[in-house]
Amino acid sequence: MQRPWHQSAPQLVDVAMGRRPADLVIRGGQWVNVHSGEIIPGTDIAVAEGRFAYVGPDASHAIGPQTQVVEANGRYLVPGLCDAHMHVESGMVTVTEFARAVIPHGTTSMFIDPHEIANVLGLPGVRLMHDEAAGLPINVYVQVPSCVPSAPGLEHPGAELTPDDVREALTWPNIIGLGEVMSFPGVIANDPKMTAEIAATMSAGLTVGGHYASPDLGRPFHAYAAGGPADDHEGTTADDAVARVRQGMRAMLRLGSAWHDVAAQVKAITERGLDSRSFILCTDDSHSGTLVHEGHMNRVVRHAIAQGLKPVTAIQMATLNTAQHFGLERELGSIAPGRRADLIVTSDLVDLPVEMVFARGRLMAKGGVLTADLPEHPYPETARNTVHLGRTLSAADFDISAEAAEVTARVIGVVENQAPTRALERRLPVRDGTVQMDPAGDVCQIALVERHRGTGAVVNGFVSGFGYDRPCAVASTVAHDSHHMIVVGTDKADMAQAANRLQEVGGGIVVIAGGEELALVELPIAGLMSDERAEIVAAKADRLVQAMRDCGCTLNNAYMQHSLLALVVIPELRISDMGLIDVTRFERVEVILPDPQPAA
Structure with missing residues (x-):
């Protein structure tokens, strides 16, 4: 455990004065200040x-005599990278395995919101990840999930968190603030829970994370900002970024596996001249x-530079800006006296090859390979066996009935590459009382299968955009945020087989085509995470993508x-265990629209 700065200060002073030898000296580098x-x-x-x-x-x-000396040979010395949100x-691995995967890419600090496991296991699940994070040799801070459900x-999630749960968690040693406040309608309406x-988070002097997913930048947005969230990562345009910064919020620009929001929003800096100190880079979700x-925060920094940011500015947005936002400027985010000795050695600030990574003065990775030992962190049986369908599903469970010959x-x-969806309407044929899919028009079925309480309930609807052109189904117990089971497919028998297969293995993602299993990623921990190494999970994920x-x-x-x-907090149309949800109005709607009545 690293001692606080105030306890180490006398020793640091002695080293700076030459009265005591250093543990490590890196010589002849270019200091990225x-x-x-x-x-x-x-x-x-x-x-x-x-x-x-x-x-x-x-x-x-x-x-x-005992000082470790490393020659930088003119290479750049960059602060260790921070992922702010x-x-x-979403990496489908545990905190330890996630750290093992990202340290070689130069990430030495992460600010994690474990609201996925909270929706399955509640506060005990959050505590599991909190305690695991606290034991790692890099900085992994935890935000208390704010919106469960x-x-x-x-x-209906598998568990709920109350304000009392949040207040309790805020006392834990590794908590840095409140996780993204997704219930922006709740903030705007002064919902007592929100x-x-x-209030509890602000009273504790900690940071309130934001999530304003509405395009409305009028009164509701201003009310949300007044409610306390200090940042937001849901912007997708330059106007979104500008609006947030003008209200005193930090605009978090994300580049995850599927969310590509940096390019549009960074124009607020490169073209409109806003102060980059109010902008932060993050990933949100990376599998x-x-x-x-591809990498982690080094990938985001490279991408931001490619959009026209100066390298030092992009690095600031992934280091110092993040540390300042969370009140940790005197601990993290820069190479300066007293700060934790987290740094990267790289020969190129644009392509950012990560050649050496130090965390707290210890060499953690070299040449893209982890050199430090991170012991495995086992999860208890209470975190497993969380997929309970209550029965075996059949193809008929995915029927959508109608009486007309054709319906809307x-x-x-x-x-693609964004979190919002569109609310579409399509004319679909009906055969033998069952609404049919339209593969030629890229309309297939989606189902939400309840998996926490074994009710056997299945909610059906339609989805467009995947492009599936053969009989198939994809099922996943990762279904943000309540994490029931989502099944998407063009063949109902395959959909049933996929759902039953995930019940059998205790959670994960599976692809079935014509009755054949093409790919399977087992996620036995809460139906969300694997207990295998990241590279093994990545290989299975590769097969999943190919399938x-x-x-x-x-x-x-x-x-x-x-x-x-x-995810029923991001517009426009989503599916939950209660039905199809219009997220522009936050209300349940019917899958089949009523046919207009003929004029009299």
């Missing part, structure tokens, strides 16, 4: 007690395939789109 915005050549760094003790032109006075569960009255949770093959149906429209492509799907990271179709 995120405080001043400079790149300072010929810089040495001395580290003691896991903190920076000296950053200057010559640290030879701090080198003793993310959900570990995300939309009361429109869904008001109590925000294991992205982490293993509401259809969820998937929007979806083999079924005709061309969407980028279609699985992530699939998993959010039950």
